[in-house]
Amino acid sequence: MSQPYQRPEDEVVRLRAELDDANYRYYVLDEPQMADVDYDRRLRRLQTLEAEYPELQSAASPTQRVGAPPSSGFTERAHAVPMLSLDNALDEQELAVFVERVAERLECSAESLEFCCEPKLDGAAVSLVYEGGTLSAGVTRGDGRSGEDITSNLRTLRSIPLSLVGDESGRSHPDVLEVRGEVTMSHSGFEQLNERAREQGGKVFANPRNAAAGSLRQLDPRITSTRPLEFTAYQVARIEPVVGDATHHELMLRLRDLGFRVSSQLELVQGVSGVIDYCRRMGERRNTLGYDIDGAVIKVNELRLQRELGFVARAPRWAVAFKFPAQEQMTRLNDVEFQVGRTGAITPVARLEPVSVAGVTVSNATLHNADEIARLDVMIGDTVAVRRAGDVIPQVVRVQREQRPADAQAIVFPECCPVCDSDIERLEGEVVARCSGGLYCPAQRKEALKHFASRRALDIDGLGEKLIEQLVDNDWVKTPADLFDLSAEHLATLPRMGEKSSENLVAALAQARHTSLPRFIYALGIREVGEATAANLSAHFGTLAALMSADTQALEAVDDVGPVVAAHVSTFFRQPHNRDTIQALIDVGLSWEESEVRRGPTPLDGQTWVLTGAMQSMTRDEGKARLQALGAKVAGSVSKKTHCLVAGDAAGSKLTKAEQLGVAVIDEQGFLEQLVEWEGELVRPEQQNEASGGRKDG
Numbered sequence: 001m002s003q004p005y006q007r008p009e010d011e012v013v014r015l016r017a018e019l020d021d022a023n024y025r026y027y028v029l030d031e032p033q034m035a036d037v038d039y040d041r042r043l044r045r046l047q048t049l050e051a052e053y054p055e056l057q058s059a060a061s062p063t064q065r066v067g068a069p070p071s072s073g074f075t076e077r078a079h080a081v082p083m084l085s086l087d088n089a090l091d092e093q094e095l096a097v098f099v100e101r102v103a104e105r106l107e108c109s110a111e112s113l114e115f116c117c118e119p120k121l122d123g124a125a126v127s128l129v130y131e132g133g134t135l136s137a138g139v140t141r142g143d144g145r146s147g148e149d150i151t152s153n154l155r156t157l158r159s160i161p162l163s164l165v166g167d168e169s170g171r172s173h174p175d176v177l178e179v180r181g182e183v184t185m186s187h188s189g190f191e192q193l194n195e196r197a198r199e200q201g202g203k204v205f206a207n208p209r210n211a212a213a214g215s216l217r218q219l220d221p222r223i224t225s226t227r228p229l230e231f232t233a234y235q236v237a238r239i240e241p242v243v244g245d246a247t248h249h250e251l252m253l254r255l256r257d258l259g260f261r262v263s264s265q266l267e268l269v270q271g272v273s274g275v276i277d278y279c280r281r282m283g284e285r286r287n288t289l290g291y292d293i294d295g296a297v298i299k300v301n302e303l304r305l306q307r308e309l310g311f312v313a314r315a316p317r318w319a320v321a322f323k324f325p326a327q328e329q330m331t332r333l334n335d336v337e338f339q340v341g342r343t344g345a346i347t348p349v350a351r352l353e354p355v356s357v358a359g360v361t362v363s364n365a366t367l368h369n370a371d372e373i374a375r376l377d378v379m380i381g382d383t384v385a386v387r388r389a390g391d392v393i394p395q396v397v398r399v400q401r402e403q404r405p406a407d408a409q410a411i412v413f414p415e416c417c418p419v420c421d422s423d424i425e426r427l428e429g430e431v432v433a434r435c436s437g438g439l440y441c442p443a444q445r446k447e448a449l450k451h452f453a454s455r456r457a458l459d460i461d462g463l464g465e466k467l468i469e470q471l472v473d474n475d476w477v478k479t480p481a482d483l484f485d486l487s488a489e490h491l492a493t494l495p496r497m498g499e500k501s502s503e504n505l506v507a508a509l510a511q512a513r514h515t516s517l518p519r520f521i522y523a524l525g526i527r528e529v530g531e532a533t534a535a536n537l538s539a540h541f542g543t544l545a546a547l548m549s550a551d552t553q554a555l556e557a558v559d560d561v562g563p564v565v566a567a568h569v570s571t572f573f574r575q576p577h578n579r580d581t582i583q584a585l586i587d588v589g590l591s592w593e594e595s596e597v598r599r600g601p602t603p604l605d606g607q608t609w610v611l612t613g614a615m616q617s618m619t620r621d622e623g624k625a626r627l628q629a630l631g632a633k634v635a636g637s638v639s640k641k642t643h644c645l646v647a648g649d650a651a652g653s654k655l656t657k658a659e660q661l662g663v664a665v666i667d668e669q670g671f672l673e674q675l676v677e678w679e680g681e682l683v684r685p686e687q688q689n690e691a692s693g694g695r696k697d698g
């Protein structure tokens with residue numbers, strides 16, 4: 001990466017520009033281009049250069065994001081322009097009243113008024129000040145007049161530009177810019193943070209808003225730098241030189257050009273009906289966004305009209321917040337039951353007095369594990385806060401201790417499996433307790449069978465949850481191999497199983513007998529072996545026999561397999577009952593193509609491919625697995641490093657990007673031809689065989 005004879009000052013400038021550009025593409029344009037390893041490599045090189053040449057250091061350098069030394073406290077800083085709050089509209093009627101009142105004041109018709117609408121992000125509001133194009137301060141909302149100076153913490157967020165990006169029209173940066181927005185944490189970032197905290201006994205946050213606010217108030221910015229925080233701008237509080245007759249929407253686009261992320265849900269609408277329609281659509285979309293919103297904000301678009309309307313008390317007359325129902329509700333914990341998962345993990349599940357949370361009735365919520373019960377200090381009979389957001393399983397996040405009834409009962413974690421009575425084990429260093437019964441335990445058996453039959457595993461059509469329960473409860477199926485001995489006549493005797501559906505299931509089972517090695521490995525349900533790991537194991541070992549006899553050292557040589565996964569795989573294949581099940585599956589006719597793995601380089605070693613659009617002959621996952629088996633890395637976005645883009649039907653922005661960058665593009669037909677050729681190189685004909693030992697279908 002470092003180019004010979006380059007002057008350090010030039011290299012520093014180049015690295016900073018590349019890193020800033022990577023952040024901009026990732027956070028603002030939502031089009032990641034630089035791989036994490038390349039970003040980290042550049043950042044390390046920049047750190048080395050800045051350490052070697054201290055005169056080249058700069059407060060706006062991306063190296064400053066890693067975190068300044070801890071401070072003893074935050075200082076207070078006055079806001080040059082107060083941070084306002086918003087009036088609320090609690091229903092559609094109040095929205096209509098807001099629009100009509102604005103129209104009345106402006107003496108125009110409600111339908112002629114244009115509004116800029118966006119989601120109301122549920123995080124922590126902050127204000128960022130830029131002087132001469134460089135971030136000079138970042139302050140919390142506080143009481144609206146002054147807040148805490150948390151500049152060192154905000155610097156660590158990669159979605160906050162340390163210096164403003166020059167815009168394409170060639171306009172220079174504003175001399176002074178004050179931008180307001182929300183710091184948030186996505187659902188997935190929040191789940192990962194809490195999961196890690198639960199494992200390590202750290203602080204667990206009740207919701208993403210608390211996690212975002214708590215992370216910003218860390219005295220050690222190095223801790224903030226590890227938190228998955230994002231900043232989204234929603235308002236220009238100050239801009240010098242002053243902008244005259246613009247609209248709010250235009251200012252948001254200008255902010256985007258200057259390097260800020262603005263909401264992707266920003267929309268211009270007209271009149272009462274436009275505003276109500278936006279709020280309805282945002283309410284429907286709320287659970288699919290991947291981050292918490294608690295409403296929508298409606299703003300008069302024209303700045304001239306905003307000025308005319310002015311303020312009342314501490315809220316503008318030109319904006320309103322439409323509030324959605326809360327995502328947290330209080331209810332009573334009636335009981336706790338313990339569920340057994342596929343790998344035997346015992347999960348305490350709270351049975352709740354049914355309560356409506358953001359429009360959905362919740363009567364169960366997870367309590368995660370024994371440590372979480374202790375941390376929450378929760379008892380049966382308590383009043384608890386239940387939270388539901390997006391696709392995340394509802395959770396008990398808090399207990400109302402002062403409302404605890406005198407007859408509240410302690411939650412006792414069982415010592416034996418509630419389903420099969422086997423011992424419960426909790427391994428040292430693990431927070432999860434597990435039933436030791438394995439496939440002897442009907443609960444684990446049911447979950448294992450569901451996984452075995454699932455779409456990405458053996459894909460057995462018609463073998464649903466209810467049927468699996470009946471098959472296990474009747475003791476007809478003890479291992480997955482027993483499925484293949486079921487007859488249509490026998491199945492038809494089960495309640496709700498007609499003759500036709502029984503025949504269809506037997507046909508689906510016959511079809512599922514011929515599978516692929518990655519699917520088979522995935523279907524076995526080995527702990528922490530997902531689809532990608534199964535594909536890597538298959539590509540690396542080529543045959544089931546080679547995989548089954550691999551020791552942990554050999555397993556760790558596989559892409560993405562570390563000591564933990566290697567130990568799970570090795571332990572799984574050492575268990576006699578697992579080996580018996582595999583043999584039984586082969587005996588009932590399960591088969592797949594196998595290949596001796598060619599030693600030495602694979603045809604696509606070191607290449608990065610990208611798949612886009614729909615293909616007729618295979619799913620994208622299959623295409624990905626086949627490319628990986630040939631040694632290629634498969635990335636999610638096109639960059640200069642991409643070797644080839646496979647463009648299926650209706651390929652969109654990735655195809656355009658590849659064409660712009662001059663990356664090779666191949667269509668489905670060409671891709672298939674290449675695959676066949678390369679796979680032929682990989683597997684010598686005499687080594688192609690079927691999984692051995694099985695009788696064939698029939």
Ligand code: 5U1
Nearest residue numbers: 084085086118119120234297319
């Ligand atoms: N999205 C968004 N949230 N929010 C909060 N816009 C927005 N605007 C605000 C506030 C307090 O205030 C301005 C209208 C001044």
